[in-house]
Amino acid sequence: MKKQILLFILAAALLAGCAAADHPQAQIAATTLPVYELTTRLCDGTELTVTQLVTEAISCLHDYSLNVRQVRAAEAAELIVISGVGLEDFMEDLLQGKSIIDSSVGIPLIEGGHAHSHDHEEESHEGHHHEEDPHIWLSPANAKVMARNICAELSAQYPEHTKTFEKNLAALLAELDKLQEYGDTQLADLKCRELITFHDGFAYLAESFDLEILEAVEEESGSEASAAELIHLIEEVRHHDLPALFTEALGSVSAAQIIASETGTEIYTLDMAMHGSSYLEAMYHNIDTLKGALG
Numbered sequence: 001m002k003k004q005i006l007l008f009i010l011a012a013a014l015l016a017g018c019a020a021a022d023h024p025q026a027q028i029a030a031t032t033l034p035v036y037e038l039t040t041r042l043c044d045g046t047e048l049t050v051t052q053l054v055t056e057a058i059s060c061l062h063d064y065s066l067n068v069r070q071v072r073a074a075e076a077a078e079l080i081v082i083s084g085v086g087l088e089d090f091m092e093d094l095l096q097g098k099s100i101i102d103s104s105v106g107i108p109l110i111e112g113g114h115a116h117s118h119d120h121e122e123e124s125h126e127g128h129h130h131e132e133d134p135h136i137w138l139s140p141a142n143a144k145v146m147a148r149n150i151c152a153e154l155s156a157q158y159p160e161h162t163k164t165f166e167k168n169l170a171a172l173l174a175e176l177d178k179l180q181e182y183g184d185t186q187l188a189d190l191k192c193r194e195l196i197t198f199h200d201g202f203a204y205l206a207e208s209f210d211l212e213i214l215e216a217v218e219e220e221s222g223s224e225a226s227a228a229e230l231i232h233l234i235e236e237v238r239h240h241d242l243p244a245l246f247t248e249a250l251g252s253v254s255a256a257q258i259i260a261s262e263t264g265t266e267i268y269t270l271d272m273a274m275h276g277s278s279y280l281e282a283m284y285h286n287i288d289t290l291k292g293a294l295g
Helices: 002-020 033-043 068-076 089-095 140-157 159-186 203-208 227-239 254-263 279-294
Strands: 027-030 049-052 079-082 100-102 194-197 212-218 244-248 266-270
Touching (some): 027 033, 027 068, 033 079, 033 159, 033 279, 068 089, 079 140, 100 140, 140 159, 140 203, 194 227, 227 254, 254 266, 266 279
Parallel strands (some): 027 079, 079 100, 194 212, 194 244, 244 266
């Protein structure tokens, strides 16, 4: 009889443990820094673990290939959070049959492919261009939509943590509102609101703070700007009296340096916020950079 009672107690304890943690080893993978940071913040205070797949310093994923570690992490994950808008096309096969959170749902998209892409004018979105610009996280308003999308799907997948997700979401949305307000204040009275960028990925950032991108130049190794293109860009700088040119942290600066030497403009670096320690820090850096450059 005592043995039966002991077995009953042990069984009850095991069942209670399972009920308390339906997903004790839950694994979530997030593809890039922005969705990783949003997902991690939402999961704070739960036992859920989040793995960032793409951790290298990179600003474009069109030719990216996952390594063995990344493939294993994606395969082990029971849920994968993606940025969407075609950004993760490089891992399309791996995503087949997986539970996916597409954080881009409901976001108004900006058409891509506006850049001067030297020697690549006929390139389709299967190459470097996307039909829509996938860099949606560079808008604080878009990041709020992404956070809400992730929160809703996490709550559906792990309903026992819904209250925690919603509490974390409220705090995260407040931080993103603060980011937008900071940018609105810092960039309200700029002397110049027009930009030439050397990456076709800052449209959402510009739109968020009422800036205009005159030219977005895509320059890669082996496809540098021609003399005619450089002359055109120099004329644009002079015509609009631009005080600055904006390169991307990991991009080529050769054309920008030539134009700067001819026009006397300064070169500043913007961050795609796809790598590093913090998406929010990168966004504040971009706002401060724009303020310093366009004053």
